[in-house]
Amino acid sequence: MSTVIENVKAREIFDSRGNPTVEVDIILTDGTLGRAEVPSGASTGDREAVELRDGGSRLQGKGVLKAVDNVNTEIKNALIGKRPFDQAVIDQIMIDLDGTDNKSRLGANAILGVSMAVARAAAASKNIPLYRYLGGVDLELPQPFFNVINGGVHADSGIDVQEFLITPVKRESFRDGVEKIANIYHTLKAILANNGYETAVGDEGGFAPKLPSTEVAIETLIEAIETAGYTPIEEIAIAIDPASSEFYDDASKKYKFEGKELSSAEMLTYYQNLVAKYPIIISIEDGFSEHDWDGFKLMTEAMKDKIQLVADDIFVTNPKIFADGIKNDIANSILIKLNQIGTVSESIETIRMARENGYTTMISHRSGETGDTFIADFAVALSAGQIKTGSMARSERVEKYNQFLRIEEELEGQAKLAHFPKESL
Numbered sequence: 001m002s003t004v005i006e007n008v009k010a011r012e013i014f015d016s017r018g019n020p021t022v023e024v025d026i027i028l029t030d031g032t033l034g035r036a037e038v039p040s041g042a043s044t045g046d047r048e049a050v051e052l053r054d055g056g057s058r059l060q061g062k063g064v065l066k067a068v069d070n071v072n073t074e075i076k077n078a079l080i081g082k083r084p085f086d087q088a089v090i091d092q093i094m095i096d097l098d099g100t101d102n103k104s105r106l107g108a109n110a111i112l113g114v115s116m117a118v119a120r121a122a123a124a125s126k127n128i129p130l131y132r133y134l135g136g137v138d139l140e141l142p143q144p145f146f147n148v149i150n151g152g153v154h155a156d157s158g159i160d161v162q163e164f165l166i167t168p169v170k171r172e173s174f175r176d177g178v179e180k181i182a183n184i185y186h187t188l189k190a191i192l193a194n195n196g197y198e199t200a201v202g203d204e205g206g207f208a209p210k211l212p213s214t215e216v217a218i219e220t221l222i223e224a225i226e227t228a229g230y231t232p233i234e235e236i237a238i239a240i241d242p243a244s245s246e247f248y249d250d251a252s253k254k255y256k257f258e259g260k261e262l263s264s265a266e267m268l269t270y271y272q273n274l275v276a277k278y279p280i281i282i283s284i285e286d287g288f289s290e291h292d293w294d295g296f297k298l299m300t301e302a303m304k305d306k307i308q309l310v311a312d313d314i315f316v317t318n319p320k321i322f323a324d325g326i327k328n329d330i331a332n333s334i335l336i337k338l339n340q341i342g343t344v345s346e347s348i349e350t351i352r353m354a355r356e357n358g359y360t361t362m363i364s365h366r367s368g369e370t371g372d373t374f375i376a377d378f379a380v381a382l383s384a385g386q387i388k389t390g391s392m393a394r395s396e397r398v399e400k401y402n403q404f405l406r407i408e409e410e411l412e413g414q415a416k417l418a419h420f421p422k423e424s425l
Contacts (some may be wrong), residue, residue: 003030003125007080010071010113012064015040015368016396017203020064023370024071024113025062026121028084034121038113039339040368043202048316049342049382050100052107057185067107074106075114084122091115091343100314108342115343116374130374131407134344135381139415140173141408142379143167143361144401145239145283146181148188149209149217150202152243160257161214162243164206164221165388169282169420170235174408178392178401180230185392203367205391205398213258214240218278232280237420239283242373245313248289255289259302264295268302275307282420285310296330304332308420310362313370317341318402319350326357333360336384338375351382362386367397385418 001234003375007027015021019040040051048383052070054063078097082090094114098106123133131139145165147282166184187200189207197209211270218238225236247256254261263271267288275281284303289293290313300309311331315322317325317340325331334354338347354361361377379387390397407416 002083003028004027004081005029005084005121006120008071008076008079008114010068010110012068013037013370015370016394017042017368019062019368020059021370022056022064022067022071022107022109022113024117026084026114026117028121028125028352030125032121032125034084034117034119034124036113036116036120036374037370037372038109038116039366039370039372041337041339041366046313047102047318047321048340049108049111049318050102050104051109052104064107064109067110070106070110071114075110075302077135079118084125086116086120087115087119088345090118091345095343103342105402108339112339112341115345116338116372119344120179120374129377129407131380133381134378135383139380139411140383140385140418141167141404141415142384142387143418143420144174144177144181144404145362145386146185147204147206147234147388147391148181148185149211149221150204150206151208151217152246159211159214159217160247161217161240162241162246163204163239163241163285163388164217165239165241166225167237167238167239167282167420168235169233169237173417174404178405180228180236182392183229184224184230184236187228188221188292190245191220191224191227194422201391201393204365205393214274217276218274218281222278222280236280237282237362238278239282239285239308240281241285241310241312242284243313245286245289245291246342247298248292250291253292264292264411267295268299270279271299272302275303281307283308283310283333286312286314288314290314293328293330297328300329300331308333308360310335311317312337312364317347317350319346319353322353326359331359333362335362335364337366338365338378347378351384362388365389365397365400370401371396371399373400373403375405376400380404380407380415383416383418386420
């Protein structure tokens with residue numbers, strides 16, 4: 001007898017910021033349970049799939065009981081009796097059931113929770129790891145990017161740039177890379193404390209010191225890298241995510257950055273000078289606002305052969321929007337966030353589009369995370385190449401890295417070790 005979905009059950013739980021989110025259980029007729037927890041972002045693109053919230057006074061309006069009810073009624077009724085092994089079919093049923101372009105009726109948080117839980121149940125039913133179920137045999141451990149200084153909307157540090165990340169460009173294994181970052185992270189804490197800066201952490205586990213500028217943050221990171229015994233550029237590199245939509249003024253078309261008002265052309269000059277001064281910077285994410293496609297195109301024309309230019313808010317993991325970006329030569333890399341689009345299969349489609357058009361991909365967590373490690377298996381399965389999932393603090397961040405360590409151990413050298421493709425830029 002064929003194994004099918006027997007029950008679908010959602011509940012309201014809480015994420016790493018103490019906000020409500022959706023958890024979904026999928027139970028199959030063979031008794032298998034698949035469970036998934038849905039993350040939530042703070043810095044979000046306007047065109048992301050809609051995260052359905054309750055509104056009203058309960059939990060500051062952030063409750064997700066409407067999304068939970070949609071899972072436990074409409075989605076449940078549509079999926080009971082369906083095979084869990086047809087992921088694209090399952091996802092399309094929910095997309096059609098929702099009937100909107102942005103999943104606003106049922107909620108992307110409702111749909112994604114089910115999509116992820118179905119994949120996990122299917123893998124468990126076949127008694128194979130999730131990364132093997134989603135990806136087969138062509139597996140790769142990604143280049144990890146660790147957010148060690150938080151700014152922007154992820155912290156109260158006053159720094160406009162949202163994320164300062166470090167990545168082990170030279171490593172013998174995934175574990176070796178994590179150990180290098182752990183050493184630098186603790187060294188960075190000591191340097192910040194010795195210089196009188198706060199060492200409290202932001203939403204993603206990075207330190208949130210009130211540093212005077214982006215350049216001071218970068219120089220502090222370089223000091224930490226060297227003090228920990230590593231060679232900048234050769235062994236450890238830096239990436240930044242300005243999340244510039246957060247400091248872009250739509251009315252004036254200016255960027256209110258570090259006490260100045262900069263035009264798109266002036267913002268581009270700033271980035272060019274920054275990279276020239278600090279060649280350790282190998283990647284910039286969202287250097288321009290999602291509402292400034294012309295600025296992003298200028299940056300791409302000027303810098304795409306020198307550095308990775310990651311597009312997040314401007315594409316929001318949406319294949320249709322990404323297609324426009326490809327046509328207009330915007331960026332050379334795309335960030336992949338499953339809850340931006342709302343299903344596993346659509347996320348896979350976007351990754352395939354990127355690969356076919358010469359874009360690199362980086363899988364990403366959200367600032368409001370859970371202990372769910374789905375994206376670690378997903379990154380390995382899809383050979384995504386790169387991942388960022390926070391710092392070396394807060395268990396909801398570190399648990400993703402721990403899952404990579406387990407996968408590396410299980411594969412015993414069978415998986416490739418991805419390296420940042422700087423030579424191809």
